[in-house]
Amino acid sequence: MSFERRRLHAGDRIQMAGEPFRRLHLIRVGAVKSILLSSAGNLQMAGLHIQGDWVGFDGLSTGVCACDAIAMDTSEVWAVHYLVLQKTAERVPELSMALHAAMGRQMTRERDWRLALATLPADARLADFLRHWAQALEVRDLRSDHITLRLTRAEIGNYLGMTLETVSRSFSRLVALALISFDDKGRRHFAIPDVAALSAFVESKSVTPSPIPVRQRC
Amino acid sequence: MSFERRRLHAGDRIQMAGEPFRRLHLIRVGAVKSILLSSAGNLQMAGLHIQGDWVGFDGLSTGVCACDAIAMDTSEVWAVHYLVLQKTAERVPELSMALHAAMGRQMTRERDWRLALATLPADARLADFLRHWAQALEVRDLRSDHITLRLTRAEIGNYLGMTLETVSRSFSRLVALALISFDDKGRRHFAIPDVAALSAFVESKSVTPSPIPVRQRC
DNA sequence: CGCACTTTTGAACGCTATCAATGCGTGTGG
DNA sequence: CCACACGCATTGATAGCGTTCAAAAGTGCG
Numbered sequence: 238m239s240f241e242r243r244r245l246h247a248g249d250r251i252q253m254a255g256e257p258f259r260r261l262h263l264i265r266v267g268a269v270k271s272i273l274l275s276s277a278g279n280l281q282m283a284g285l286h287i288q289g290d291w292v293g294f295d296g297l298s299t300g301v302c303a304c305d306a307i308a309m310d311t312s313e314v315w316a317v318h319y320l321v322l323q324k325t326a327e328r329v330p331e332l333s334m335a336l337h338a339a340m341g342r343q344m345t346r347e348r349d350w351r352l353a354l355a356t357l358p359a360d361a362r363l364a365d366f367l368r369h370w371a372q373a374l375e376v377r378d379l380r381s382d383h384i385t386l387r388l389t390r391a392e393i394g395n396y397l398g399m400t401l402e403t404v405s406r407s408f409s410r411l412v413a414l415a416l417i418s419f420d421d422k423g424r425r426h427f428a429i430p431d432v433a434a435l436s437a438f439v440e441s442k443s444v445t446p447s448p449i450p451v452r453q454r455c
Numbered sequence: 456m457s458f459e460r461r462r463l464h465a466g467d468r469i470q471m472a473g474e475p476f477r478r479l480h481l482i483r484v485g486a487v488k489s490i491l492l493s494s495a496g497n498l499q500m501a502g503l504h505i506q507g508d509w510v511g512f513d514g515l516s517t518g519v520c521a522c523d524a525i526a527m528d529t530s531e532v533w534a535v536h537y538l539v540l541q542k543t544a545e546r547v548p549e550l551s552m553a554l555h556a557a558m559g560r561q562m563t564r565e566r567d568w569r570l571a572l573a574t575l576p577a578d579a580r581l582a583d584f585l586r587h588w589a590q591a592l593e594v595r596d597l598r599s600d601h602i603t604l605r606l607t608r609a610e611i612g613n614y615l616g617m618t619l620e621t622v623s624r625s626f627s628r629l630v631a632l633a634l635i636s637f638d639d640k641g642r643r644h645f646a647i648p649d650v651a652a653l654s655a656f657v658e659s660k661s662v663t664p665s666p667i668p669v670r671q672r673c
Numbered sequence: 674c675g676c677a678c679t680t681t682t683g684a685a686c687g688c689t690a691t692c693a694a695t696g697c698g699t700g701t702g703g
Numbered sequence: 704c705c706a707c708a709c710g711c712a713t714t715g716a717t718a719g720c721g722t723t724c725a726a727a728a729g730t731g732c733g
Binding site: 401408424444 | 713714
């Protein structure tokens, strides 16, 4: 099976909304964001992907790429034609199952984010976002102590469903609580001194609107 | 490949959180809800599935079922062992690709819901929910004029990220706007006189917090 | 009929959006 | 080199939407 290895710079586009779906991309190095053009004509953050994630599943069902995918940093991705991957997977069950597992992971993550949006107030939502980002880096053996987020406040807010002002305020409050600290290098570089404390903060702020009674009527 | 055909009554459980992942379920008739036990010990609506949807993808990545899946109504599901499905898919590419397409659809839907939570106010969120539900029924050639939602206000609110009081108020406002109307049979039966009007309402209320400037810096 | 659960509606509070002004960092041209 | 402009980030004041607390009405079932 032939992977095409591509090196990318920040801003390079991996796929474009509207083009026919042919390839999947496995991210090896760096980070990629998916941008979706909403019906209202606005750009929306559709997803964030880093090392080990696949990009392109959005075209599987319709045959057309649904979103732009743009490198956020100097990156390396492996592109593979879906049909080739499919053919190979027929002979290599492990590959097929690994692909399924990757898709399952992505579904789970997407669902968890939906739940986070539904249950967390602004501060906790940002904290949860930063925590997951740090954890994702850690799992991949990347340095997770000093983190650089190559996103504007507007993009973060768009992803988290809050205004850029609220993002900024939440950052300030998290700093005030010493749950994060900004680097000298600018307001996009920060550190998480105590991940456990950050997690505890998220948990403590989690509220369930309309808790479902355990005593199920159905 | 052997599907096991199962008939279910409201409240019957298809899978249980924590049990080892072995089977996927294809819903043929009826509707199923997925319930997740959150870290705070609360029950959360994880997903809603109807005819044509697969249930069980949540176990793909970890090997363990993440949520309970419970029939909301008299239903029929086809259960299939994942490993058997996998073996069969090696011989039948169409099956493999259909499965991928189904997973892609589910991912897209999950992402769309996340965006809806991020951009729609309460009334529009409920309207969008009802609209999608009606459309899902219509696509499957089920009657979509008079709809029965076998969910409590608390469950709807939990799914949409709002309190049950707000759900109730939003229902009332949608009725006042004549975008929906309650049936005589109770407050869980309703009709959508004009789907287009409902869609227009959702669109009109859609606001993008922190719009991303089209002029991308990256 | 009475009880438990669900739904509706009201009033007050709090969180987040909105509008607005200021500060910061970078690149450009005088 | 500095002034300036531009985009991004921060912070403040105010308003609005949704939550919270509370009470009452509707629904289903033994």
